[in-house]
Amino acid sequence: xxxxHLLYIASALLLTGLTSCEDLLTEEPNSKYDRxxxxxxxxxxxxxxxxxxGSLSDxxxxxxxxxxxxxxxxxxxxxxxxxxxxxxxxxHYQLNSTNTWIESIWKLKYEGIDRANLTIDGISxxxxxxxxxxLKALEAEARFLRAFLAFDLVKGWGDVPFKxxxxxxxxxxxxxxxxxxxxxxxxxxxxxxxxxxxxxATASSTPERVTQGAARALLMRVYLQRAGYSLHSNGQLERPxxxxxKQYFDAVIKEWEAFEDKGYHDFYDGGYEAxxxxxSQGVLNTKESLWExxxxxxxxxxxxxxxxxxxxxxVAEPTGIxxxxxxxxxxRANGFFIVVPEWRNFFEEKDKRRDIAICTYRYxxxxxxxxxxxxxxxxGSWYVGKWRREWMPKDSWNKxxxxxxxxxxxxxxxxxxxxxxxxxxxxxxDRQKAWNLLNSVRTRSEATSITEANYEExxxxxxxxxxxxxxxxxTPEGKFRTALYWERGLELAFEGQRKYDLIRWGxxxxxxxxxxxxxxxxxxxxxxxxxxxxxxxxxxxxxPIPLKEIQSNPKLNGMNNNGY
Numbered sequence: 001x002x003x004x005h006l007l008y009i010a011s012a013l014l015l016t017g018l019t020s021c022e023d024l025l026t027e028e029p030n031s032k033y034d035r036x037x038x039x040x041x042x043x044x045x046x047x048x049x050x051x052x053x054g055s056l057s058d059x060x061x062x063x064x065x066x067x068x069x070x071x072x073x074x075x076x077x078x079x080x081x082x083x084x085x086x087x088x089x090x091x092h093y094q095l096n097s098t099n100t101w102i103e104s105i106w107k108l109k110y111e112g113i114d115r116a117n118l119t120i121d122g123i124s125x126x127x128x129x130x131x132x133x134x135l136k137a138l139e140a141e142a143r144f145l146r147a148f149l150a151f152d153l154v155k156g157w158g159d160v161p162f163k164x165x166x167x168x169x170x171x172x173x174x175x176x177x178x179x180x181x182x183x184x185x186x187x188x189x190x191x192x193x194x195x196x197x198x199x200x201a202t203a204s205s206t207p208e209r210v211t212q213g214a215a216r217a218l219l220m221r222v223y224l225q226r227a228g229y230s231l232h233s234n235g236q237l238e239r240p241x242x243x244x245x246k247q248y249f250d251a252v253i254k255e256w257e258a259f260e261d262k263g264y265h266d267f268y269d270g271g272y273e274a275x276x277x278x279x280s281q282g283v284l285n286t287k288e289s290l291w292e293x294x295x296x297x298x299x300x301x302x303x304x305x306x307x308x309x310x311x312x313x314x315v316a317e318p319t320g321i322x323x324x325x326x327x328x329x330x331x332r333a334n335g336f337f338i339v340v341p342e343w344r345n346f347f348e349e350k351d352k353r354r355d356i357a358i359c360t361y362r363y364x365x366x367x368x369x370x371x372x373x374x375x376x377x378x379x380g381s382w383y384v385g386k387w388r389r390e391w392m393p394k395d396s397w398n399k400x401x402x403x404x405x406x407x408x409x410x411x412x413x414x415x416x417x418x419x420x421x422x423x424x425x426x427x428x429x430d431r432q433k434a435w436n437l438l439n440s441v442r443t444r445s446e447a448t449s450i451t452e453a454n455y456e457e458x459x460x461x462x463x464x465x466x467x468x469x470x471x472x473x474x475t476p477e478g479k480f481r482t483a484l485y486w487e488r489g490l491e492l493a494f495e496g497q498r499k500y501d502l503i504r505w506g507x508x509x510x511x512x513x514x515x516x517x518x519x520x521x522x523x524x525x526x527x528x529x530x531x532x533x534x535x536x537x538x539x540x541x542x543x544p545i546p547l548k549e550i551q552s553n554p555k556l557n558g559m560n561n562n563g564y
Contacts, residue, residue: 038122039122039123039125039126040126042132042134042135042138045119045122045123045126045135045138046138048115048118048119048122048123048142049119049138049141049142049145051115051119052112052115052116052119052141052142052145052146053145053208053209053293053294055108055111055112055115056112056145056148056149056293057293057294057295057305058108059303059304059305059306059403060104060105060108061104061105061108061109061112062293062305062408063295063304063305063306063307064305064306064310065087065101065104065105066105066496067087067306067307067310067311067337068086068087068090068091068101069090069105069156069496069499069543070496070497070498070499070500071090071091071337071499072091072092072093072499072512072529072531073498073499073502073508073511073512074340074489074498074502074511074512074514074515075339075340075343075489075493075494075498076337076338076339076340076384076493076494077091077092077337077338077340077528077529077531078091078092078336078337078338079335079336079337079338079528080336081526081527081528081530085098085099085100086099086100086101087101087336090102090543091531092530092531092534093531093534093535093536093540094534095543095544096544096564097544097545097546097547097550097560097564098546098547099544099546102543102544102546103546103547103548103549105156106157106545106546106549107546109149109152109153112145112146112149113146113149113150113162114166114167116142116143116145116146116149117146117163117164117165117166117167118166119139119142120139120142120143120146120164121165121166123135123138123139123142124139133197136197137197137198137199139193139197140193140194140195140196140197140198140215141194141198141209141210143190143191143193143194144190144191144194144198144210144214144215144218145210146164146190147186147187147188147190147191147194147218147222148218148410150162150183150186150187150190151187151218151221151222151225153183154180154183154184154187154225154230155225155500155503156542156543157542157543157545157561158180158230158231158232158233158542158561159177159178159179159180159183159233160177160178160180160183160545161174161175161176161177161178161553161555161556162175162178162182162183162186163175163178164186174552174553174554174555175553175555176555176556177556180230184222184226187222188219188222191215191216191218191219191222192219194210194212194215195212195215195216195219195258198210198211198212198214198215199211199212200212200213200262200264201213201264201265201286201287201290202264202286203286203287205286206284206286207284207285207286207289207290207291207292207407207409208284208291208292208293208294208407210291211286211290211291213259213262213264213265213290214290214291214411216255216258216259217255217290217291217411217415217416217419218411219251219255220252220255220256220416220419220420220423221411221415221419221497223248223249223251223252223255224248224249224252224419224422224423224504225500225504226240226248227239227240227244227245227248227249227426227504228503228504228505228506229503229504229505229506230503230504230541231503231538231539231541231542231561231562233561233562234562235538235539235562235563236538237506237537237538237541239504239506245426246426246427249422249423249426249427250423250427252419252420252422252423253420253423253424253427253429256416256419256420256423259416259420264287265286265287265288265290265413265416266287266288266413267287267288267413267414267440267444268285268287268288269285269287271352271444271445272352272353272356272444272445273352273356275288276356276386276387277391279292279307279386279387279406279407279409280307280308280387280388280391280392280406281391281392281393282392282393282396282405282406282407284407287413288412288413288414289409289411289412289413290409290411290412290413290416291409291410291411292407292408292409292410293407293408293409293410294407295307295404295405295406295407295408296405297396297399297400297403297404297405298399303403304400304403304404304405305403305404305405305406305407305408306402306403306404307387307404307406307407307408308333308387308388308389308391308392308404308406309332309333309334309389309402309403309404310333310334310335310336310337311336311337311384311387311494312333312335312359312383312384312385312386312387312388312389313333313335313359313361313362313363313383313385313388313389313390314333314334314335314362314363314383315330315331315332315333315335315362315363315372315389315390316332316362316363316364316365316372317331317332317365317401318330318331318365318370318372319365319367320367320370321370325370326398327397327398328394329372329397329398330363330372330389330390330392330397331389331397331398331401332389332401332402333388333389335362335383337383337384337494338380338381338382338383338384338521338528338529339357339358339382339383339384339385340515340519340521340529341379341380341382341519341520341521342465342466342515342518342519342520343357343358343489343490343493344358344360344379344382345461346462346486346489346490347447347490348447348448350446350447351442351445351446351447351490352445352446353445353447353490353491355385356385356386357384357385357386357490357493357494358382358383358384358385359382359383359384359385359388360376360377360382361374361375361376361377362374362375362377362381362383363375363389363390379520379521380520380521380524380528384494386494386495387406389404392404392405392406393405408496409495410495410496412495414441414444414491414492415491415492415495415497417437417438417440417441418437418438418441418484418487418488418491418492420437421433421434421435421437421438421480421484422434422484424437425477425480425481425484426477428477431476431477431480434480435450435451435452435480438450438480438483438484438487439451441487441491442487445491447490450483452476452479455473455479455483458483459473459482459483462486465518466514466515466518468482468485468514470507470510470511470514471485471507481505485505488501503541508535508540508541509535509536509537509540512531512532512535513532513535514532515529515532516529516530516531516532516533517532536563538562538563539561539562539563539564540563542561542562543561544560544561544564545560545561545564
């Protein structure tokens, strides 16, 4: 299935005159009038929902800036170490409250939430709402998107201002911090509504719109994150008590059982390599892709996304040729993100994921023969490889050399399988099923299955160089936790989940130290992967609240997150 250019729909929303987040910061009578006048048909309700999707598809949100939020972890880092008050400071844990990207990401998440609040309020107040399944499905999409953005806020900043009513006046836009447990309750309420009012995906649906599977998958992720460690205002990493944790793990299993009962979602038919090539090629699938954030850029315009441009192998810009000739070549890719090279050895040679996740080459430009030339790179210069210029359709190469049409998939089936496996292990109810689920992911990539019987043999090489002393593998559950630590890295690296996995497991600082100290790249004097030296436990598990927000919102009492 080829892309339906969702962003065109979202752009059309702006032409209809729907009140924006900024417009809402006016006197309440005008805001209320705009809302009531706008939500008078199913078509306009749908356009309002498209406006929320559009806030996520902003280049400065999930198109590019959000790429920096989950880096660095134990798998990758940015190629430059100089302070820039942007991406490199985020990735190397040198950021402060004036970081311009953090400020933009913060603002965009609240803008999206306010659009969702307005849309949910508007749809639920429409005539005939109670008996209209389409309106309820549209509200369910809006609730999912609000939950997704709220979850981003909790993961990134912990306790934050949060409300589910739209900002109808300047004064009401400001709020005090809300305990994350209260926000989690709201997120779960929204996702429960979403899963109960959305249909499951089918072969004819599009992953650019959320379905029941996406809602259930995000619920699983929320429960796992809530069950784990998070940084609190006292500077301590804390997690719920064992009884609460079990409730959350049981809830994960319940959602997984719904996937099993439905039976539609599965691994991509063409395999792991074909899956990631399909993202770059603009081919949509609903079997493994539970939801994709859509990106599309039009000729000559500054829009679209940067997946495969800034986090893919480097491609030199063609020079010394005419504009018409340039359209025959790949265009430019900057290759800002570099893989911690030791990870390549953690894959078995036959594992199909290795050469997709890690790209060992770049393309230089030979102006004499007017060709791109593939150049192999040494360890320490390898790129994130899951999205690549060379895989993109030729008609997208030079519409604008800084942008691409590659969707970002924040929720896919393989992640759901591994989340279910983790829950089964943590509850102890069916550890064999946990291993079976984990190995189904490995089987898809043609890797050797791991069992308790061959565990020591499979882990022996890694223990010599990267012994995970922070995970006790002397017990059956500990062996599985160790295997899962590696498997989630092998399967999901660079997709935005790894850093938050390490935080909820309470090991981010320890993992950075282990990998940073032994990595070959840090044997150089300039240490291009400095996260392990800069990371401060009890501080860097969260971002700073932007200084402008601290200064403008009196209800924050001038207090930032711990350490900032």
